[in-house]
Amino acid sequence: MNTIQSAAIFDMDGTLFQTNEILGSSLEKTFDVLRAEGSWRGDAPLAAYQRIMGAPLSAVWETLMPEHPDPIPQQADRLFLECLIEEIKEGKGQLFPYVLETLSTIKKLGISIFIASNGLEKYLEEICSYFGLHQYITDIYSVQRSAEGSKPDLVRMLLDDHHIQNAMMIGDRKSDIEAAKKNSLTAVGCQFGFAEEQELNEADVLIADFRELQTYVTHWLLTSNG
DSSP: OOOEEEEEEEOOBTTTBOTHHHHHHHHHHHHHHHHHTTSOOSSOOHHHHHHHTTSOHHHHHHHHOTTOOTTHHHHHHHHHHHHHHHHHHTTOOOBOTTHHHHHHHHHHTTOEEEEEESSOHHHHHHHHHHHTGGGTEEEEEEGGGOSSOOHHHHHHHHHHHTTEEEEEEEESSHHHHHHHHHTTOEEEEETTSSOOTTTTTTOSEEESSHHHHHHHHHHHHHHHTO
């Protein structure tokens, strides 16, 4: 495989995709089914999910349903994925503003674009297909590819697989910044996603929207390639 000189690695939820637009309704539908079957009582734990958004789904269900034995969390996982995909197909989700323009700009600069996400493969593929992202993206790395199930390990695998020399990691959560730092990448923190205060403190640069990334990436390309 040829060496890739420069790459931009994006998180998906809260970075490219406005997950909040479909998160609540999908979670409600999932727990409606569980309540009807007697597997859950009370409201859907939306606030708790929003606090841990971006974590692998296995960790999500351990947090949201700690006292529920298998196979109930696995059922919740399956139902939630189905609901998310249905919402995307119905056009209820949106990308953040200027995502398509920014991806186009980055690709025109000769920078390869990747996705590294804790989301499941079917979910990521549905977003990319619906919004036409495949024309910009070289490869998609779902957490399912990583035996360790962590964002730093997933990014390391991506870098090794594609022989990438220089890269930036763009994301909205602490795990994205950690993935960048542990792999000696430039860390770009997105202030418009799910990040809570202090999560992005270690980022090399912060952006309020993707227009700022378009401006920054040209400077980064010049400095990272000497």
